[in-house]
Amino acid sequence: MEYCSCCSSDEESAKRRAMEDELRDPKNFLEFFLPRPLRLAFFGASAASCLIASVLTAVRLLQSPALELAEGTGPRDLVVNLIGLATFAALFVYDQQQARVRVERRREIREAQIAFGDREVFVNDQGEKMSRLKEVNDDWILRRLERWGRRDGMPFVGPAKGAILQRLMAERRPQLVVEVGTMAGYSALLMAQALPPGGRVVTFEKDLLWVLAAKRFMWQASQGEKNRGLDSRVGDRVDVQWGDARESLPRALRPGVDSIELLFLDGTPKEYLEYLKAAEPFLAPGALVVADNAGVFAAGGLRPYLEYVRGSPDRYSSQLLPCKLEWRDDVDDGMEVSVYLGAGGGGGQAAPGTAAGLEVAATAGPSEAATAAAAP
Numbered sequence: 001m002e003y004c005s006c007c008s009s010d011e012e013s014a015k016r017r018a019m020e021d022e023l024r025d026p027k028n029f030l031e032f033f034l035p036r037p038l039r040l041a042f043f044g045a046s047a048a049s050c051l052i053a054s055v056l057t058a059v060r061l062l063q064s065p066a067l068e069l070a071e072g073t074g075p076r077d078l079v080v081n082l083i084g085l086a087t088f089a090a091l092f093v094y095d096q097q098q099a100r101v102r103v104e105r106r107r108e109i110r111e112a113q114i115a116f117g118d119r120e121v122f123v124n125d126q127g128e129k130m131s132r133l134k135e136v137n138d139d140w141i142l143r144r145l146e147r148w149g150r151r152d153g154m155p156f157v158g159p160a161k162g163a164i165l166q167r168l169m170a171e172r173r174p175q176l177v178v179e180v181g182t183m184a185g186y187s188a189l190l191m192a193q194a195l196p197p198g199g200r201v202v203t204f205e206k207d208l209l210w211v212l213a214a215k216r217f218m219w220q221a222s223q224g225e226k227n228r229g230l231d232s233r234v235g236d237r238v239d240v241q242w243g244d245a246r247e248s249l250p251r252a253l254r255p256g257v258d259s260i261e262l263l264f265l266d267g268t269p270k271e272y273l274e275y276l277k278a279a280e281p282f283l284a285p286g287a288l289v290v291a292d293n294a295g296v297f298a299a300g301g302l303r304p305y306l307e308y309v310r311g312s313p314d315r316y317s318s319q320l321l322p323c324k325l326e327w328r329d330d331v332d333d334g335m336e337v338s339v340y341l342g343a344g345g346g347g348g349q350a351a352p353g354t355a356a357g358l359e360v361a362a363t364a365g366p367s368e369a370a371t372a373a374a375a376p
Ligand SMILES: C[S@@+](CC[C@H](N)C(=O)[O-])C[C@H]1O[C@@H](n2cnc3c(N)ncnc32)[C@H](O)[C@@H]1O
Pocket: 155, 156, 157, 158, 180, 181, 182, 183, 184, 185, 186, 187, 188, 204, 205, 206, 207, 210, 243, 244, 245, 246, 266, 267, 268, 271
């Protein structure tokens, strides 16, 4: 089953082709200079010319063996042409085999996508059975990243911590969220879903490959019926910035203009305090600062950070929200949530309730919390 674009509009089929992106063969160096049809023609024509030359040399040798042997050119030409024939024929067959492997791999991927519900099977106008990827959107991307995270133990925050983040978003309703540590953009997308109208997430990632991956996921997240006609599509609300947050965060934000209302720290644990110090001049009084892995790294890399926020009552009102480590029900972790009280202290908007004025219930699922947060 292959995707057929003949029955769609140009725009629709271009979009579909882009969505099928991940099924494309990885481009190698040779592919770039010599695409497969050209390559096959070259290998085939070279093998055929070596074959013809071998036959002609053999005939020459048979007709006047004494002369050819005396000059020595006949046997040498024959050997060279036979080696050429064997080499080009082997390359031709190898290339064909590789193409079959790629076709088989694409078939396996398509079947896995059908099994996961990412791909739908349909019958086209000619009565042929075809398949196509379902329209992607933010929920689709989050599901895929969760599957990936669970399978390979990727350090994405995961749905349980994601629900806490979205709940915090619903309570604080931040216009500007800053994140350190984008990776594939899972947590950024969860927070973007829960933004109030007009809000944005600026997220920093030092690894260029992750930056490119996250940007692609954000683009995909903005597709689909759900995002059609929206002024600000969910992936467009996320600004992925490349660079070490310790230097790029103060450079990317405008003093006196950009005011961080929620700061999510999920980079390298031992650098958290440096991220906070870099972001502090931009924190709005009452801003929430959320530090991931405050349970598992409490006695390790996060210690200076935790000592700072817990030991500065004039600046922060801080509490640990216990939760499990992503993908692991058997490992305790936590998120340190600190309310910034302002440089002079006491400027926060923390409401009564808990130590930090937070009523964080992690019981609601991520999208439930997102709906509450995104309500105008
Ligand atoms: C735990 S992962 C982030 C996961 C992501 N927040 C999520 O939940 O989907 C940590 C990421 O932080 C990035 N990182 C580490 N140190 C950084 C720094 N100083 N500046 C920017 N990014 C950093 C790493 O490259 C890695 O991709």
